[in-house]
Amino acid sequence: MAPIIASPDAFAQSTEYAEVLNRLTHTIPELRQAGYVVQSLSYLDLERKKRCDNCNTRCTRDTTQPLSKANSIPSPGTKYSDRQLQPQPRKDSEKEKTPAEETLRCKFHPGKYVKKKWTCCGNPGSAKPCGGATEHKARIYGPRELEGRWQFHQTPGLSTQPERCAAVAIDCEMGTAFDGESELIRLSMVDYFSGAILIDKLVFPSVKIQHYNTRWSGVTALQMDKAYRRGQCIMGMGAARREVLEFVGPGTIVVGHGAQNDFSSLRWIHHRVIDSYLIENAIAKKEAQAEADELAAKLATATGPESSTSAESIKAPPAQQKAGMSLKALIKRRCGRDIQTKGKNGHDSLEDAVAARDLVHFHVMALLEDAVTM
Ligand SMILES: [Zn+2]
Ligand SMILES: [Zn+2]
Structure with a gap:
């Protein structure tokens, strides 16, 4: 420069x-x-830096927040964003949800990304997740990895x-x-x-x-x-x-x-x-x-x-x-x-x-x- x-x-x-x-x-x-x-x-601050092995969002479960609409399967056409995967406080109007809608906290493509397509659903990389799991799965971190990367x-x-x-x-x-x-x-x-x-x-x-x-x-x-x-x-x-x-x-x-x-x-x-x-x-x-x-x-x-x-x-x-x-x-x-x-x-x-x-x-x-x- x-x-x-x-x-x-x-x-x-x-x-x-x-x-x-x-x-x-x-x-x-x-x-x-x-x-x-x-x-x-x-x-605890360091634990909160952990990301999910499947969907890459921060995955420490905030037990003070109930499962919400933001964590249910998005309907077709819903814009998929990282923010939507964060636990959100539930509004009263969202109380009546079927269990199926509330089970998937972690959403991802279970397949592999090959030749610019997901093998699970055949969709391109930017497509919203076709599968999921009830809970996030934290990546495995080395003994000092979180401390080394995040401590101030x-x-x-x-x-x-x-x-x-x-x-x-x-x-x-x-x-x-x-x-x-x-x-x-x-x-x-x-x-x-x-x-x-x-x-x-x-x-x-x-x-x-x-x-x-x-x-x-x-x-x-x-x-x-x-x-x-x-x-x-x-x-x-x-x-x-x-x-x-x-x-x-x-x-x-x-x-x-x-x-x-x-x-x-x-x-x-x-x-x-x-x-x-x-x-x-x-x-x-x-x-x-x-x-x-x-x-x-x-x-x-x-x-x-x-x-x-x-x-x-x-x-x-x-x-x-x-x-x-x-x-x-x-x-x-x-x-x-x-x-x-x-x-x-x-x-x-x-x-x-x-x-x-x-x-x-x-x-x-x-x-x-x-x-x-x-
Ligand atoms: Zn897929
Ligand atoms: Zn996840």
Whole structure:
């Protein structure tokens, strides 16, 4: 991939700047709420990662949920999706079901897939399952397989290692593993203050890969193959996390945009995070509420207190309705810069890490100048 230079301008590391940056870090409940993993997975969490040998859905039976319509045989023409195979709460109208309709929790083709057809029913690969079983059958996992693949690791506490960065910005690209899980394939990290590139490497997947999601990740199988043969890859997500921890200590602030998936792909728990998406989302919510309040006030003045239109009924629209919460839209709006312009080549995690950093810098400066109240 073509190396790009991180923003040429380094940010001045003043006490005031550091204070504002510190203020922008999220609390652990905020991070959890946004989908970050904030503590090691329990034995049960790991068990829930198991997939069915027959139908490949997550197969830990949730005994609190009754069997439902979603688990019965779909009628012809029903669109078959993974979601439909998840246990769903039963509605009252679905109580009267014959046992036959409720017996198949696991649906699959019992035959083999040969020459683009299922031997059981002769249908093409995308056809909905023609058979099933009452229960899922968990794949056989090796003694440490679940732990090795899924366990999260917290940034180690104080060590004798040399000093780490005060702040970094990170972004990852992910492919799809053989079983449909997301798998880390590229890691980029820059020093927040100097803008220096700390890591920008392809990560050779720890498991077999189904596809590299090239359209989004920008990573091709050929690139991976080349980098592997030249010894330029980081070998697996564990090694990737260890490389990150060469630069990141418990006090380091890690910046990213919607970075919960990046942390997950590294199986990494870190408690000092600034997520530019969360900052922007909070601002968008405030702005939407302010607009709604203003509109309500206008209505109240125009129609008088006896009006049937209740000013209190005007609610702020959800922040997401405010278009353009993507990194691309935000960096254009805040910094006037175009990113992700390479069309079919997808994202560039280095470019995105730099963009998240610049977005946070914008908000720090705005707070310093008191231009934005948060
Ligand atoms: Zn079949
Ligand atoms: Zn199954």
